[in-house]
Amino acid sequence: xxxxLGLSMLARERAELYNALEHEPLAxxxxxxxxxxxxxxWFAFDSILAFAxxxxxxxxxxxxxxxxxxxxxVDIPLPLAEAGDEPHRYWxxxxxxxxQEAESIDKRRKRWCDEFDDVVNFKSKTKxxxxxxxxxxxxxxxxxxxxxxEMRFYCVGNREELGRLLPSITHIGANRGHGYGxxxxxxxxxxxxxxxxxxxxxxxxxxxxxxxxxxxxxxxxYAGFRPPYWAPHNQTWxxxx
Amino acid sequence: xxxxxxxxxxxxxxKYEGGAEVSGLCCVCGATGTLAxxxxxxxxxxxDWDYLSQPYTAVCEPCAxxxxxxxxxxxxxxxxxxxxxxxxxxxxxxxxxxxxxPLTPPFVMYVTTSWKKHGSIKTRTNNNWESFCVQxxxxxxxxxxxxxxxxxxxxxxxxxxPPEHAHKKQPSTYFTKDQIRTGIYPVHxxxxxxxxxxxxxxxxxxxxxxxxxFGLLLWALNRG
Numbered sequence: 001x002x003x004x005l006g007l008s009m010l011a012r013e014r015a016e017l018y019n020a021l022e023h024e025p026l027a028x029x030x031x032x033x034x035x036x037x038x039x040x041x042w043f044a045f046d047s048i049l050a051f052a053x054x055x056x057x058x059x060x061x062x063x064x065x066x067x068x069x070x071x072x073x074v075d076i077p078l079p080l081a082e083a084g085d086e087p088h089r090y091w092x093x094x095x096x097x098x099x100q101e102a103e104s105i106d107k108r109r110k111r112w113c114d115e116f117d118d119v120v121n122f123k124s125k126t127k128x129x130x131x132x133x134x135x136x137x138x139x140x141x142x143x144x145x146x147x148x149x150e151m152r153f154y155c156v157g158n159r160e161e162l163g164r165l166l167p168s169i170t171h172i173g174a175n176r177g178h179g180y181g182x183x184x185x186x187x188x189x190x191x192x193x194x195x196x197x198x199x200x201x202x203x204x205x206x207x208x209x210x211x212x213x214x215x216x217x218x219x220x221x222y223a224g225f226r227p228p229y230w231a232p233h234n235q236t237w238x239x240x241x
Numbered sequence: 242x243x244x245x246x247x248x249x250x251x252x253x254x255x256k257y258e259g260g261a262e263v264s265g266l267c268c269v270c271g272a273t274g275t276l277a278x279x280x281x282x283x284x285x286x287x288x289d290w291d292y293l294s295q296p297y298t299a300v301c302e303p304c305a306x307x308x309x310x311x312x313x314x315x316x317x318x319x320x321x322x323x324x325x326x327x328x329x330x331x332x333x334x335x336x337x338x339x340x341x342x343p344l345t346p347p348f349v350m351y352v353t354t355s356w357k358k359h360g361s362i363k364t365r366t367n368n369n370w371e372s373f374c375v376q377x378x379x380x381x382x383x384x385x386x387x388x389x390x391x392x393x394x395x396x397x398x399x400x401x402x403p404p405e406h407a408h409k410k411q412p413s414t415y416f417t418k419d420q421i422r423t424g425i426y427p428v429h430x431x432x433x434x435x436x437x438x439x440x441x442x443x444x445x446x447x448x449x450x451x452x453x454x455f456g457l458l459l460w461a462l463n464r465g
Contacts (some may be wrong), residue, residue, distance in 0.1 A: 039380055039453075040374070040383065040438075041383065102451050103451075103453075104451045104452070105380075105452070105456070106452055106454065133286060134285055134286060134288075135288070135290075137288050139288070141379055142378075142379055142380055142453075144380060144398075144453055193291045212346070212347065212368055219368075219372070220368055221366070221367070221368045221369075222242060222347060222366040222368060228271075228294075228381070230270075230271055230294055231271040231294075232270055232271055232272045233271075233272075235243070240400065
């Protein structure tokens with residue numbers, strides 16, 4: 001997630017705008033046209049949407065954004081309703097629900113490409129590129145491919161704003177630059193019921209509970225509850241799907 | 242509790258000596274980092290740049306210990322905040338399909354086949370033994386032992402020693418791991434197995450072939 005003072009100001013302005021929006025239960029469908037690359041089978045909608053807002057705030061600078069002060073993390077506002085108590089507030093958006101047709105392991109290869117050596121600026125010095133080790137080491141890494149034609153999410157949010165933001169998300173999952181997880185289209189429709197958090201007594205996302213004590217029917221795991229999910233301050237004991 | 246915290250505590254919370262003090266977010270886990278991520282912690286040979294979540298200025302003590310402890314790279318392990326169990330390849334199957342849980346949750350598990358990669362920083366915290374995530378080299382594999390009973394039995398049959406070979410000093414199994422992995426079986430071995438037994442088990446195995454969990458089980462499989 002983003003860092004830096006400029007971003008925090010933009011995020012604060014956007015949060016004021018989003019606080020004034022009205023929310024309704026929504027069903028969101030992503031239709032995929034290429035296999036999804038992801039090691040683990042959980043896809044959080046709020047996380048995908050956070051990148052859309054981040055990109056919307058910074059425009060073309062989003063990809064190269066390095067941040068100013070690494071110790072300051074900016075909470076990206078979303079056009080979704082929130083639930084839970086401080087400090088464990090979470091967005092009312094489910095994980096992806098899908099029917100996985102197949103799962104397989106593909107390969108991702110990283111290699112120094114000799115034929116474009118002349119493009120590299122060595123500043124008139126001769127340099128040796130070591131690709132049997134160190135930074136440019138050639139790699140052959142496994143990629144888990146999931147064949148998922150359609151992924152469905154439920155949330156409570158603002159339909160117009162979601163409809164505006166989501167088309168900017170062209171790919172989801174990992175290794176998007178290699179063409180995995182291409183989204184053909186997004187649809188945002190009203191949902192008859194709110195299934196963003198619970199469906200038939202089962203959680204639709206990680207919901208903080210504060211203690212690792214297992215419950216009879218629900219699974220309790222140490223998990224992220226708010227994007228960025230990798231950040232330890234956004235992780236606690238949660239009931240998980 | 243982050244995975245590196247669990248491993249650090251399991252190792253007896255050793256102190257990382259000699260790091261310069263800075264403040265910032267840990268470039269590995271995102272917690273508050275107090276040590277400079279210098280060349281002694283993130284060494285020249287480090288190539289897991291994809292796993293770093295921040296610009297590499299600071300690192301927290303648990304992550305510094307995990308990155309610099311060579312045994313965490315050279316062994317498979319199972320860890321909880323009380324202890325770290327170092328696993329040989331033969332022990333992994335018993336941990337996955339245990340009768341009695343080897344450690345109490347929360348725990349992390351890493352299985353290596355290369356014996357050289359930084360697996361500790363990629364593991365995930367687990368809270369129950371019914372469904373848990375094992376970091377198998379680069380892949381996170383979700384293991385649900387109850388749903389893998391049929392597959393484990395089928396693999397056990399294919400990788401068992403035929404009775405007529407049992408007296409040999411180095412008995413061979415019905416099929417090698419490579420044959421099970423690729424699905425290319427020698428015909429005389431199929432005949433030895435028996436057609437009914439072969440097709441019954443192969444039908445189960447072919448549903449899992451090329452999946453991460455199949456790779457993990459095949460690695461952990463012991464001769465029956």
